[in-house]
Amino acid sequence: MKAFQESVLALSGGVGGAKLALGLADVVAPGQLHVLANTGDDFRHLGLHISPDIDTLLYTLSGKANEVLGWGLANETWNVMDALERLRGDTWFRLGDNDLATHLWRTAQLDEGASLLQITDTLARQLSIASHIHPMCEERVSTTVHSEGGDLAFQHYFVREQCKPAVTGFSFEGINQASPNSNVMALLADEAFSTIVVCPSNPFVSVDPILQIPGMWTTLRDSAAPLVLVSPIVSGMALKGPAAKMMLELGVPVTAFGVAQHYCDLYPDLLDYFVIDESDATLATEIASLGVEVAIAPTVMKNRNEKQRLAQFVLDLVG
Ligand code: FO1
Numbered sequence: 001m002k003a004f005q006e007s008v009l010a011l012s013g014g015v016g017g018a019k020l021a022l023g024l025a026d027v028v029a030p031g032q033l034h035v036l037a038n039t040g041d042d043f044r045h046l047g048l049h050i051s052p053d054i055d056t057l058l059y060t061l062s063g064k065a066n067e068v069l070g071w072g073l074a075n076e077t078w079n080v081m082d083a084l085e086r087l088r089g090d091t092w093f094r095l096g097d098n099d100l101a102t103h104l105w106r107t108a109q110l111d112e113g114a115s116l117l118q119i120t121d122t123l124a125r126q127l128s129i130a131s132h133i134h135p136m137c138e139e140r141v142s143t144t145v146h147s148e149g150g151d152l153a154f155q156h157y158f159v160r161e162q163c164k165p166a167v168t169g170f171s172f173e174g175i176n177q178a179s180p181n182s183n184v185m186a187l188l189a190d191e192a193f194s195t196i197v198v199c200p201s202n203p204f205v206s207v208d209p210i211l212q213i214p215g216m217w218t219t220l221r222d223s224a225a226p227l228v229l230v231s232p233i234v235s236g237m238a239l240k241g242p243a244a245k246m247m248l249e250l251g252v253p254v255t256a257f258g259v260a261q262h263y264c265d266l267y268p269d270l271l272d273y274f275v276i277d278e279s280d281a282t283l284a285t286e287i288a289s290l291g292v293e294v295a296i297a298p299t300v301m302k303n304r305n306e307k308q309r310l311a312q313f314v315l316d317l318v319g
Pocket of ligand 1: 041046052055070155159292
């Protein structure tokens with residue numbers, strides 16, 4: 001497989017996004033993949049700053065991810081959690097012994113004044129990752145889930161309450177004071193990217209926090225690089241996570257069309273291509289009526305080869 005020589009920008013959050021990011025890292029020339037990571041899931045827990053979507057990308061792109069859980073590290077041990085349990089501490093958010101080193105180190109670096117950008121760069125280098133992982137911004141942006149039972153911090157909704165509350169909406173605390181990652185904005189200004197890919201992540205809690213940082217989505221729209229979005233909904237289901245359940249609760253059609261409608265309503269003219277799974281081919285005409293070029297491919301990534309195949313399809317689409 002010949003490496004794709006030009007630079008690619010991928011937007012990713014959560015587990016589904018990281019799968020395509022890995023496929024892109026495999027098919028793009030080393031160092032030419034830039035991943036803009038959601039940090040709306042970040043939170044302070046047990047005195048530690050946790051950046052789940054950045055860590056999912058770090059661990060996935062370095063081949064160290066726990067593929068069963070979809071988060072954290074493979075071959076993990078849980079001695080600290082067990083000891084914390086005996087102390088009646090908070091153990092609902094599972095932090096493995098090796099994963100804890102990442103959170104301890106990141107928190108210490110932040111406390112010494114290092115930026116999230118610098119910390120992420122250092123971690124990526126230590127893990128010998130050629131791709132560039134960019135936090136979406138430096139400022140704290142916290143996703144709040146609004147539900148019938150009240151407001152919930154993202155991790156409380158996602159992990160502690162296991163996504164059970166019916167959602168009524170989302171807000172991103174601090175987002176109006178945030179500025180898009182300066183390195184990525186400089187690369188976009190230089191038209192450094194040949195392609196922009198929105199990975200199949202949850203539209204509401206993984207992609208919207210990135211796009212809604214003031215200046216972000218309009219800069220992506222105005223870039224000469226075509227933007228390709230891969231649907232996270234296949235045959236009316238999310239491959240992982242609560243996206244389908246959220247769509248149902250929000251009254252959005254739980255289909256690839258519902259996803260396209262969400263993005264076209266919020267971000268007019270942002271999407272150049274919308275990739276849907278073969279099983280959703282019948283939706284192509286309806287989605288095209290939104291003014292988006294629809295492409296059809298196998299989008300379920302069950303193994304490394306299928307991640308590479310989808311990545312290659314996306315890049316060939318634009319190429
Ligand atoms: N997700 C869970 O469902 N349960 C957990 O106990 C859990 C722990 C955890 C620890 C570190 C980390 O980086 C991610 C972790 N996640 C866990 C995933 C986390 O909730 C992310 O926000 C999701 O991946 C959604 O983006």
